Amino acid sequence: MFHRRQLDATKASVEKFLNPQNVLQKRLKHLTLAIRAQLEKQNEQQTKEFFAQYYSVIYQVFHDAFTSETTGKVGKGGHQARDTLFDLVLPIFEAVLVYTPELLYQKWQCNSIGVVLKKLLHPQNQLRVRKLGLQYLLLWLQSLRDNIVPIAEELLVTSVPDFPPKPLKVDKQPSDSRDWVSGPDYNAPIVPVSTDGPRPVEDSTMEMIECLLEGLVSQSRRLVWEGSSKHCGFDVLFHLFKKHFLYVLYPQALKHRGPYTGKLAFEDESSSLNFEVDTSAPVYDRVRERIVNWVVQWITPNRAVLSIGVPASQSTSSLASSSATSLGEVSRGDHQPSLCISRKEHGEQSREELVTLMTTLYSSQENVILLHEMLRRTFRLSFSYLSTMETVLTLLQDWLAQESDRRPEFMQERSRFPGLVKRHSEPHLNLNPASAEESASPCISPTSEGKGLTRKRYMTYGARASDPGSPTSPKLQAPSRDVRIGLQPNLRLFISEAAHVFLAAPRQHTLPEQVEACVQVIKLYQTVAMKSLMDGETWAHLLSTLLNITSHVLGKTSPPSGDSSVSQRLACRIGSDLVKTVFVLWMNASLSVSVSTSLWDDVLHLLQSLTNWPAVIDQWKHIMKMMTRLLGQYVYGIHLSQHSGKHPATRRGRLSSKQRAASTNTPLDYAGPNLAAPPVQ
Secondary structure, X not given: OHHHHHHHHHHHHHHHHHXXXXXXXXXXXXXXXHHHHHHHOOOHHHHHHHHHHHHHHHHHHHHHHHHHHHOOOHHHOOHHHHHHHHHHHHHHHHHHHHHOXXXXXXXXXXHHHHHHHHHHOOOOEOHHHHHHHHHHHHHHHHHHHHHOOHHHHHHXXXXXXXXXOOOOOOOOOOOOXXXXXOOOOOOOOOOEOOOOOOOOHXXXXXXXXXXXXXXXXXXXXXXXXXXXXXXXXXXXXXXXXHHHHHHHHOOHHHHOOHHHHOOOOOOOOOOOEEOXXXXXXXXXXXXXXXXXXXXXXXXXXXXXXXXXXXXXXHOHHHHHOOOHHHHHHHHOOOOOOOOOOOOOOHHHHHHHHHHHHHHHXXXXXXXXXHHHXXXXXXXXXXXXXXXXXXXXXXXXXXXXXXOHXXXXXXHOOOOOOOOOEEHHHOOOOOOOHHHOOOOOOOOOOOOOOOOOEEOOOOOOOOHHHHOOOOOOOOOOOOOXXXXXXXXXXXXXXXXXXXXXXXHOOOOHHHHHHHHHHHHHHHHHHHHHXXXXXXXXXXXXXXXXXXXXXXXXXXXOOOOOOOOOOHHHHHHHHHHHHHHHHHHHHHHHHHHHOOOOHHHHHHHHHHHHHOOOOHHHHHHHHHHHHHHHHHHHHHOOOOOHHHOOOOOOOHHHHOOOHHHHHHHHOOOOOOOOOOOOOOOOO
């Protein structure tokens, strides 16, 4: 009986909002009741059928209500109108974006949606309203996919205040932005900023960047397409984010293909005035720092949910939250929303989001080059961002500590068969394998059941061409599949990228941070040398880099005699650790590969030029003592540490090799000591 009454009430609500004779407020109320009744069924396909049947009337009611509530009343402080806008009107707009992606792909109501989003993204609106508009824009962009209209792309570019510095060129500029406006009150914000005073531009910029990064992941699986399979829109959003934001912040990624050409050094950047914009202002370094933290928190091994360098209020848990479930909270924190879109559980969503992001980030050579450039530019930030540098160094060490088959795909060796990769190159999350198949990412099409090598397929632009559940396939170029570079080229890149912390000009106010960064990089070099199997070319590059660093830090200054400069204080604080690392790694290289004569000449010339530094003399003395002790122990069977300066017995020097081996318990086939680098203090 109760179920029948509920059906009758739903049917009555549908009839009332369909009746054009009813007043707008009554139609809006019953439309909200009808949509809520559909959502309570928790059946997405039934809800989609409801929107497919009444989409035209639904949007008409929404548009009339939105126009009525935003024309002159909300901007003047009408709290009741504002409540209606956030509790009833905008949730309907969100539901339309979620449940009608096929219609939106065909540019249905394109002009009207553009006007709505322009009003929400008005720069004089309150920040929470602009954030909501940005979330809706990301949903619309996923629906449009390759059919994106210029106004949608323009809204994304201009959604972040003062970013990018100059408007980027799009394929087709609209003739006049006023053509998209349908009312005289467009220039007035619908929820204006408080008169207490404007917030700093940097704060507003970072807030919108944070919202954009969160929305790239959290909004990418919300659209409900025809058929049983859901499509992930993260690759579409990431393509636009990369085009309009990342390539502006990291322009060298467009010009340099070093990881795939063998060239280690990126082009010299004497200034940031490249790629047609100036990104040297401090706010852009803050944006770079936030983006790097966002990327690292997702790709750090075995850390599916991790917040790095983010305040607690902006932790990863917020990435899985639904913007739809907070519509009421946007307007008033103590009010629960009257309409919401159902979302998945936090754990399942986080897992799928992680696989999606890692798969997209490692899916093309362009993305791998961009990732390397992001890591490289991190070491060129101000040393006030030391925590971000340490985060990147930790990521590199985690990659090196992994087993070879669990490292990122671009760190694995190239196959002799182009286009083929091993199964274990899929992103490893260290999760329960029993549920792996159930929660596999929809963005990855299944591979064949054959054993050994299989062709990896990504559910990206090119792969969707044959997908019957998706709209017409986008005409964008499919990303290149073979992203593998190999371990040795990546090691050489990591060595080169991290070396900039030594080459940066020291500053008085950031000297402690620079010293700490240099110490951490020295530890990275020790980790690379001790825990990675390196070939001769990588050893030579590491030794050459250490010589250049030592020459730059110690060779361009002299030991302080009175009032010391900043460069002298830097050299004094890291000189001992640096020289110690050079000596120890040089001996390890000599035991592993054949060091070239030119490198021996270089190190001899360098040490001769640094004899005025006490650190060099002390470390040379320490190394000679260690070498003498090791030679005495493993060649002559004498433990010099036990004699405390006394001459060994003459008879012991005449012992046979077998007697010496027996007396020292050293096997005859011992290959020699493992010269591990002492820990950096």
